[in-house]
Amino acid sequence: MKLLVTGGAGYIGSVVAAQLVEAGHEVVVLDDLSTGHADAVPAGARFVHGSITEAAQVLDGAGFDAVLHFAAKSLVGESVEKPGLYWSNNLGGTLALLEAMRGAGVRRIVFSSTAATYGEPERTPILETDPTRPTNPYGASKLAVDTALTTFAGLHGLGAISLRYFNVAGAYTAADGHVYRERHAVETHLIPNVLAVALGRRATVSVFGTDYPTPDGTCVRDYIHVADLARAHLLALDACVEGRHAIYNLGNGTGFSVREVITACREVTGHEIPADVSDRRPGDPAVLVASSERIQRELGWKPEHTDLRTIVAHAWEAMRAA
Numbered sequence: 001m002k003l004l005v006t007g008g009a010g011y012i013g014s015v016v017a018a019q020l021v022e023a024g025h026e027v028v029v030l031d032d033l034s035t036g037h038a039d040a041v042p043a044g045a046r047f048v049h050g051s052i053t054e055a056a057q058v059l060d061g062a063g064f065d066a067v068l069h070f071a072a073k074s075l076v077g078e079s080v081e082k083p084g085l086y087w088s089n090n091l092g093g094t095l096a097l098l099e100a101m102r103g104a105g106v107r108r109i110v111f112s113s114t115a116a117t118y119g120e121p122e123r124t125p126i127l128e129t130d131p132t133r134p135t136n137p138y139g140a141s142k143l144a145v146d147t148a149l150t151t152f153a154g155l156h157g158l159g160a161i162s163l164r165y166f167n168v169a170g171a172y173t174a175a176d177g178h179v180y181r182e183r184h185a186v187e188t189h190l191i192p193n194v195l196a197v198a199l200g201r202r203a204t205v206s207v208f209g210t211d212y213p214t215p216d217g218t219c220v221r222d223y224i225h226v227a228d229l230a231r232a233h234l235l236a237l238d239a240c241v242e243g244r245h246a247i248y249n250l251g252n253g254t255g256f257s258v259r260e261v262i263t264a265c266r267e268v269t270g271h272e273i274p275a276d277v278s279d280r281r282p283g284d285p286a287v288l289v290a291s292s293e294r295i296q297r298e299l300g301w302k303p304e305h306t307d308l309r310t311i312v313a314h315a316w317e318a319m320r321a322a
Helices: 011-022 052-059 076-081 083-104 137-156 190-198 226-239 258-269 293-299 308-321
Strands: 002-006 026-031 046-049 066-069 108-112 159-165 167-169 205-208 220-225 245-250 255-257 275-278
Touching (some): 002 052, 011 026, 011 066, 011 226, 052 066, 052 083, 066 083, 066 226, 076 083, 076 137, 083 108, 108 226, 137 159, 137 245, 159 226, 167 308, 190 205, 190 308, 205 258, 220 308, 226 245, 245 293, 255 258, 258 308
Parallel strands (some): 002 066, 026 046, 066 108, 108 159, 159 245, 167 220, 205 275
Antiparallel strands (some): 220 255
């Protein structure tokens, strides 16, 4: 198939693009490089430097079969400070993409959504049928895209699948030996921040709250290996049905606490990794774990890298080699 991957120079998008190339697809990456990296675009893919608002120029008359959509602003704190940026980019940009797809006759899309659409859950693990009450503009803008996909599926026959997930980690080594890893200008994710202490790039890691109703008092989160996550996108691509918008959660199946993550990083790296305890951050739920039972049942997806130390080890090896 001929596929457009928006945001394919970013962490997750580049891994998906690499797996698509390895599967024999013709891949075009569209990315403005505002947060992505040109050297993360797989060697076998064609790169177009531009924003998703320019998708019509790429899709028009080019014979694309489907789109995998990763291009988005994704920092929760920034979304609170600059909500307009998130609405215009995440929702406005996606609407422009969907209209471009309509104009070009492209009828399938896999959307990189987020479990942040659920907000603070009433129960865990979170099911796709649970209420969606996002607590920040980032989650709200992603939920709005899901709503738009449902509308386009019903009115225009679009086949769409949204994949919702929390924390992605680890690294992916492609068949050609290229290593795809997490590298953000502003790093907010726990595992790379803890490993940065072991590399001497940070003095310490902060633990926000140790009095949560969890086994060790720290927040519990769902971590999924980026390679497993990418495979789910390829399965979703084949499962798109015209006129239907399906939503699937993606999770490891097990939650890990902040203390468990730090311990795993210490064991993998052999470094002490000092940790400072701070007060809770407002709005941090005690446990966020997504159920992936539906996608396992309907699409046959199953995570292969469920061990926390394996996820950490892959991230550590990639960071040390960079």
